[in-house]
């Protein structure tokens with residue numbers, strides 16, 4: 001075939017509007033400043049407070065009318081540097097121990113820049129960025145011990161990944177006809193099971209899938225915060241006796257409150273015996289597979305029908321990078337594939353490369369989350385990343401030991417994986433105030449939760465920069481704030 005020649009390069013005419021800079025040298029100079037500043041920000045993060053309150057004048061000044069006219073890039077950047085950067089949440093900082101958030105890396109940031117330059121859309125078509133995501137599917141499959149033929153994709157986070165798991169289970173129970181006909185009478189009898197400690201996105205997923213939150217039976221936990229499996233078995237038997245159809249068990253690998261891991265192998269056996277779908281919410285806990293020392297804790301994850309997890313938590317990939325892996329690729333595709341004439345894949349040309357990722361999730365346009373993940377996994381390697389995950393757990397054990405050694409502190413949950421809950425003295429209000437004061441001090445940022453009716457200070461170690469001395473600084477500050485309260 002004769003390939004036609006490319007059109008000759010013609011000078012850009014000034015009259016046709018476009019958004020490229022008029023002076024690339026000037027843009028380049030600005031770009032280097034921004035890059036150097038952000039590298040300094042990360043390298044020198046310890047010199048900053050973890051978090052600081054946003055001053056009223058900054059918030060007020062930032063709120064502005066819709067810009068009609070251009071502003072110099074340098075000026076826009078100066079506003080970012082003064083009004084946005086200093087008032088970020090602080091999860092890059094080693095003193096950040098709240099909720100479950102990753103610390104990000106400079107490598108991940110650079111990959112984000114490259115991905116932005118390519119402006120890749122990974123909904124489909126035949127281009128190398130799609131191959132990068134396919135590589136991550138393969139690596140995830142290897143890490144979690146899933147068979148060939150398993151499928152997966154990036155989504156925003158585990159909230160959406162868990163919804164996808166629930167929708168795949170719905171297809172398995174009702175057939176893909178549910179997509180046209182709705183839940184119908186059969187759908188109304190479906191019942192799902194998860195521990196009371198499951199993340200709030202599990203009931204939300206039941207809601208969004210049309211099954212409804214009432215179709216989810218919350219199962220009490222045992223003394224270790226794991227789903228009580230005798231109560232689970234009883235609930236399933238009771239529902240079957242009542243003519244209902246148990247179709248899904250959601251196990252949690254790393255509960256958000258205490259880091260508890262459900263007994264995954266036994267749940268897998270129950271699912272097999274009952275012909276139910278086994279989904280695991282492994283938002284952060286699934287990444288325990290990175291560490292040879294921790295991997296046995298999530299044994300059974302390889303038996304799941306689907307797993308939701310985040311690269312942006314323990315994987316340290318910059319936000320956002322949620323992921324879902326599904327054992328039965330056909331079922332996964334049947335849940336989402338939606339043909340359209342304007343999206344027909346071809347055997348050749350740019351529209352080749354089927355199957356497309358848009359057939360495995362709700363998004364058509366999809367960013368290049370795969371690139372920052374690929375850079376992260378390749379640059380650091382699994383061994384080093386596993387060491388980081390294991391170190392988070394060592395930090396939690398250190399905190400547990402310090403709490404046990406201080407008479408003013410009460411241990412509410414011991415170190416499970418990377419999470420410890422404790423409190424100062426004996427009342428909720430004091431502990432709530434200690435945490436707020438701690439945030440405002442800029443020293444450390446744990447969060448709070450409720451454990452057995454008591455307000456707890458909850459420290460979750462996820463950030464790869466956190467060191468033993470950061471844990472000590474947090475404990476020392478809690479003791480000091482508590483003593484003066």
Ligand SMILES: *Cc1c(COP(=O)(O)O)cnc(C)c1O
Nearest residue numbers: 100157158159199254256283310
């Ligand atoms: C963080 C978390 C989620 C939600 O994940 P996002 O990425 O924030 O959407 C779900 N389950 C557990 C156990 C989590 O820790």
